[in-house]
Amino acid sequence: MSLLRVDGLTVALPPGGDRPHAVEDVSFHVDAGEILCVVGESGSGKSISANAVMGLLPKGLPVRQGSIAFEGRELLSLAPEAMRKLRGERLAMIFQEPMTALNPLMRVGDQIAEVLRVHGSGADAARRVPELLAAVNLPDPAAIARSHPFRLSGGQRQRVMIAMALALEPALLIADEPTTALDVTTQMQILRLIREIQSRRGMGVLFITHDFGVVAEIADRVAVMQRGRIVEQGPAAEVLNRPQHSYTQALIAAVPHGAAQARAAITTAPVLELRGVEKTYRRGGFFGARAVVRAVHDADISLRQGETLGLVGESGSGKSTLARCVVRLVEPERGTIAYHGTDLRPLSRAGWKPYRRRIQMVFQDPYASLNPRRTVGDTIAEGPVTHGTPRAQALERARELLRLVQLDPGAMDRYPHEFSGGQRQRIGIARALAMEPELLIADEPVSALDVSVQAQVLALLAEIRARLGLTMLFITHDLRVAAQICDRVAVMQRGAIVEQGPTSEVFAAPRHAYTRQLLDSIPGRGWTPPEL
Amino acid sequence: MRDFWRRFRRNKGAVVGLVILLLVVLLAATAPWLFPGSPWDMAGAPFSPPGEMGMLLGTDSLGRDVAAGIAHGARISLLVGAVSTAAALLVGVTLGAVAGYLGGIADDAVMRFTEFFQTIPSFVLAILLVAIFTPSIGSVVFAIAIVSWPPVARVVRAEFLSLRGREFVQAAEVLGKSRLSIVLTDILPNALSPIVVLSSLMVASAILLESALSFLGLGDPNLMTWGFLIGSGRSVIRLAWWMSVFPGIAIFLTVLALNLVGEGLSDALNPRLARQRGGAA
Numbered sequence: 070m071s072l073l074r075v076d077g078l079t080v081a082l083p084p085g086g087d088r089p090h091a092v093e094d095v096s097f098h099v100d101a102g103e104i105l106c107v108v109g110e111s112g113s114g115k116s117i118s119a120n121a122v123m124g125l126l127p128k129g130l131p132v133r134q135g136s137i138a139f140e141g142r143e144l145l146s147l148a149p150e151a152m153r154k155l156r157g158e159r160l161a162m163i164f165q166e167p168m169t170a171l172n173p174l175m176r177v178g179d180q181i182a183e184v185l186r187v188h189g190s191g192a193d194a195a196r197r198v199p200e201l202l203a204a205v206n207l208p209d210p211a212a213i214a215r216s217h218p219f220r221l222s223g224g225q226r227q228r229v230m231i232a233m234a235l236a237l238e239p240a241l242l243i244a245d246e247p248t249t250a251l252d253v254t255t256q257m258q259i260l261r262l263i264r265e266i267q268s269r270r271g272m273g274v275l276f277i278t279h280d281f282g283v284v285a286e287i288a289d290r291v292a293v294m295q296r297g298r299i300v301e302q303g304p305a306a307e308v309l310n311r312p313q314h315s316y317t318q319a320l321i322a323a324v325p326h327g328a329a330q331a332r333a334a335i336t337t338a339p340v341l342e343l344r345g346v347e348k349t350y351r352r353g354g355f356f357g358a359r360a361v362v363r364a365v366h367d368a369d370i371s372l373r374q375g376e377t378l379g380l381v382g383e384s385g386s387g388k389s390t391l392a393r394c395v396v397r398l399v400e401p402e403r404g405t406i407a408y409h410g411t412d413l414r415p416l417s418r419a420g421w422k423p424y425r426r427r428i429q430m431v432f433q434d435p436y437a438s439l440n441p442r443r444t445v446g447d448t449i450a451e452g453p454v455t456h457g458t459p460r461a462q463a464l465e466r467a468r469e470l471l472r473l474v475q476l477d478p479g480a481m482d483r484y485p486h487e488f489s490g491g492q493r494q495r496i497g498i499a500r501a502l503a504m505e506p507e508l509l510i511a512d513e514p515v516s517a518l519d520v521s522v523q524a525q526v527l528a529l530l531a532e533i534r535a536r537l538g539l540t541m542l543f544i545t546h547d548l549r550v551a552a553q554i555c556d557r558v559a560v561m562q563r564g565a566i567v568e569q570g571p572t573s574e575v576f577a578a579p580r581h582a583y584t585r586q587l588l589d590s591i592p593g594r595g596w597t598p599p600e601l
Numbered sequence: 602m603r604d605f606w607r608r609f610r611r612n613k614g615a616v617v618g619l620v621i622l623l624l625v626v627l628l629a630a631t632a633p634w635l636f637p638g639s640p641w642d643m644a645g646a647p648f649s650p651p652g653e654m655g656m657l658l659g660t661d662s663l664g665r666d667v668a669a670g671i672a673h674g675a676r677i678s679l680l681v682g683a684v685s686t687a688a689a690l691l692v693g694v695t696l697g698a699v700a701g702y703l704g705g706i707a708d709d710a711v712m713r714f715t716e717f718f719q720t721i722p723s724f725v726l727a728i729l730l731v732a733i734f735t736p737s738i739g740s741v742v743f744a745i746a747i748v749s750w751p752p753v754a755r756v757v758r759a760e761f762l763s764l765r766g767r768e769f770v771q772a773a774e775v776l777g778k779s780r781l782s783i784v785l786t787d788i789l790p791n792a793l794s795p796i797v798v799l800s801s802l803m804v805a806s807a808i809l810l811e812s813a814l815s816f817l818g819l820g821d822p823n824l825m826t827w828g829f830l831i832g833s834g835r836s837v838i839r840l841a842w843w844m845s846v847f848p849g850i851a852i853f854l855t856v857l858a859l860n861l862v863g864e865g866l867s868d869a870l871n872p873r874l875a876r877q878r879g880g881a882a
Contacts, residue, residue, distance in 0.1 A: 425777030
């Protein structure tokens with residue numbers, strides 16, 4: 070008998086959605102001691118399936134059909150009281166966002182003790198809490214138990230969440246994208262931890278993810294979801310290496326390969342040279358200690374004509390700050406930012422204006438980077454109009470640019486909310502290209518996108534770069550993406566560049582320990598996506 | 602726009618408020634035809650109760666028609682409400698925008714200046730200002746505007762602070778747009794919804810303030826207002842209740858309508874919040 074068996078589950082969407090059912094006729098099972106990965110892009114219904122098992126569906130999404138049997142009991146007909154007892158004790162869940170899943174006002178130890186108390190085993194909390202924290206490999210469990218959540222890093226919080234989930238030794242752990250909000254090195258540690266605990270205790274794990282690298286790392290079996298249906302299901306090795314369904318094949322083909330090919334060295338004249346740029350954030354003062362964060366220091370780079378330099382690092386490494394220094398969204402205290410030999414740093418706002426044409430930027434969040442109250446055409450045309458191009462001419466050019474980024478010119482008069490994330494990112498790229506820049510700064514342009522869309526946008530960027538001879542500074546946290554698109558990479562850690570060189574060399578023979586650690590943490594690095 | 606109207610209609614109270622408000626506006630607009638002649642003129646015997654001698658809402662101690670007073674008073678109340686709110690918006694939005702967009706020292710300076718006004722009880726300040734500048738419609742509007750701009754400045758500043766860091770504003774920055782054009786075309790249109798909601802509530806409080814000033818005898822002596830009607834009926838309220846009660850109902854309905862409309866606007870402009878509220882109930 071399976072631990073969990075979901076049969077023909079159908080959950081309705083509120084009327085007026087893009088499809089009648091959030092999930093439709095979904096069947097899968099999880100056995101004790103195995104990890105089932107449910108993979109899919111955003112909106113595929115994978116989280117809804119997990120929430121249905123936990124009995125955590127919002128009111129607007131009623132279950133229409135199907136059964137969810139857990140240890141032989143039907144969960145859908147269970148009284149709320151019985152379901153509450155089951156949750157936590159036999160079924161546990163960890164969430165994507167460790168920042169908001171913990172009560173910020175309660176000490177970590179008390180929160181774990183509360184779980185034990187609610188389920189009637191509060192008496193031995195004092196003994197069990199440090200034990201649990203130690204079991205998730207947290208150093209100095211006693212000290213961690215006494216601290217508040219804000220003192221802990223994202224990875225530590227996620228460990229605390231896992232400790233809480235494990236407190237009552239559940240038979241089934243549901244993990245909803247537990248590593249998506251984490252840095253790549255932390256992600257690897259958490260994945261190993263879940264793997265280890267699962268095999269030690271013989272739990273069943275239902276693991277929701279969008280990342281095929283993570284699947285390759287952790288899954289025993291895989292279920293692929295598309296628009297509310299499971300399109301393919303099977304053992305991990307089978308699905309990853311011999312995908313049968315066309316959608317699975319498309320998804321796997323879109324995974325960045327992570328293999329860097331050697332490229333010819335570029336020896337053109339430098340376009341941008343950063344020397345001794347420093348940015349330090351100070352906060353506090355008055356009361357309490359002054360906190361000083363050196364966001365950027367020791368980060369000299371030089372970018373040659375037609376070259377793409379990847380700036381790689383984890384969150385907080387200062388890569389975005391450095392990029393923003395170049396376009397003066399952040400003003401550094403020291404150093405020179407030489408563009409064709411002219412130092413841009415001391416220029417006034419007006420003095421900068423001519424350079425705005427030459428240096429443009431593509432932003433990370435496709436939902437926040439377009440003005441929601443302006444039509445797409447105006448958005449693209451406004452840069453040239455600001456710099457004195459007649460409006461009619463700028464709009465004509467915007468139409469051409471929409472074709473260049475593979476959007477229908479009919480999009481001109483529509484507003485951003487009518488477009489998907491990938492389409493918006495294309496609009497953002499068109500806006501930057503409208504200025505006919507020489508240097509394009511791309512700040513995580515694909516990290517908010519689904520993997521298939523990500524592949525399209527990367528291909529578009531590569532094509533445009535080749536066609537227009539752009540020089541590009543490409544910021545990313547994803548080494549697989551960097552490998553695919555960059556000629557050279559610079560690895561940043563805590564505000565400094567620790568290693569810099571041609572992509573293939575850095576990937577093949579990393580010199581710095583941190584680079585090695587980053588490369589080791591690429592999820593699914595042992596798996597080479599099959600040629601399809 | 603159709604979408605907006607559909608969401609607005611979902612809030613039944615707001616639709617009722619809008620209907621009341623339109624009726625008040627209609628009353629104000631047609632006052633010269635409904636009640637020709639000055640509302641200060643004697644129209645019947647003093648102290649006639651409502652319904653007697655052809656006086657719908659009775660007469661006051663000098664024989665003036667209360668209904669005529671209310672209709673003509675509606676013109677003044679709405680005018681004062683609208684004009685003072687517009688003036689307060691002009692000051693509040695400008696200062697709030699400067700503080701929120703520039704930040705730093707400018708922000709500190711503007712916010713301390715705003716707090717200076719907020720620490721003085723607004724009604725006392727309004728009385729003081731009207732008393733200094735002698736009561737007239739101009740000074741009443743001025744006084745109300747002076748005491749009601751600080752909340753606008755605070756709301757606008759908060760909106761600007763959060764919008765300033767958004768990526769589309771940074772993108773405009775990178776395109777090389779001027780500060781003024783970023784503020785006017787990128788930030789302000791996206792900060793409009795709270796301003797619209799706030800201003801509907803400000804009109805309501807301006808009408809209340811004006812009535813309170815008139816009640817104390819600080820209104821324009823040449824203009825018939827609701828506050829004046831209540832004030833003049835105050836001393837004979839046990840003898841002739843209708844003199845105070847009907848203008849009071851007029852104030853109550855108008856302010857209630859404005860508040861209902863304000864809430865409806867807020868629901869229609871922030872559909873996500875409205876749905877959450879509806880879901881929780």
